């Protein structure tokens with residue numbers, strides 16, 4: 028009986044924990060973004076950019092933002108590591124896809140890797156936040172240019188947004204995360220993951 032009430036209490040009053048997968052090709056700035064998120068949303072001072080090395084395993088960042096608990100999973104973007112991405116798809120509430128907006132020679136690779144992500148059935152209905160990172164660089168392209176360049180055909184009914192950010196100086200990040208939390212809270216995918224996890228309030 029107690030556990031039934033406890034479960035119900037949790038379901039109604041505890042904050043949902045959202046799992047957010049940070050993807051993108053190597054050097055897009057994913058880990059730098061994760062460390063910036065820690066600095067912006069927690070008491071932890073994230074690692075400074077000059078101490079960040081290319082990711083081989085998994086980096087995890089837990090923060091509270093927009094009154095929600097967020098767990099970010101940051102994976103390596105090197106070609107040989109991208110096969111690991113799909114192991115995390117089933118549990119993810121949303122995807123943050125990071126692109127180096129200052130490096131047009133990486134756009135083709137970014138586009139094809141993103142197309143593959145979006146076609147994967149385990150990510151059905153997952154909201155998508157595409158970040159045009161490195162806006163502090165003078166040559167960085169705008170979100171409008173990136174939208175035109177990517178010309179994504181796989182978006183279908185998916186909730187998505189493009190946002191211009193800089194993981195160095197924090198430009199655009201809070202706005203993007205507010206949007207992400209808002210859409211995760213009302214997405215069918217969150218409902219589906221919640222049902223799958225049982226009535227615990229933690230999905």
Ligand SMILES: Nc1nc2c(ncn2[C@@H]2O[C@H](COP(=O)(O)OP(=O)(O)OP(=O)(O)O)[C@@H](O)[C@H]2O)c(=O)[nH]1
Pocket residue numbers: 051052053054055056057058059060076077079080081082083102103104105160161162163164192193194195196
């Ligand atoms: N100017 C500028 N450089 C950035 C920004 N974000 C990341 N960088 C630089 O881009 C390079 C790659 O950053 P990482 O965060 O390691 O990139 P990553 O996407 O995690 O790379 P992998 O772990 O290999 O997949 C580093 O030299 C960073 O300092 C940014 O907002 N502005």
Ligand SMILES: [Mg+2]
Pocket residue numbers: 057058059080081082101102103104
């Ligand atoms: Mg990394």
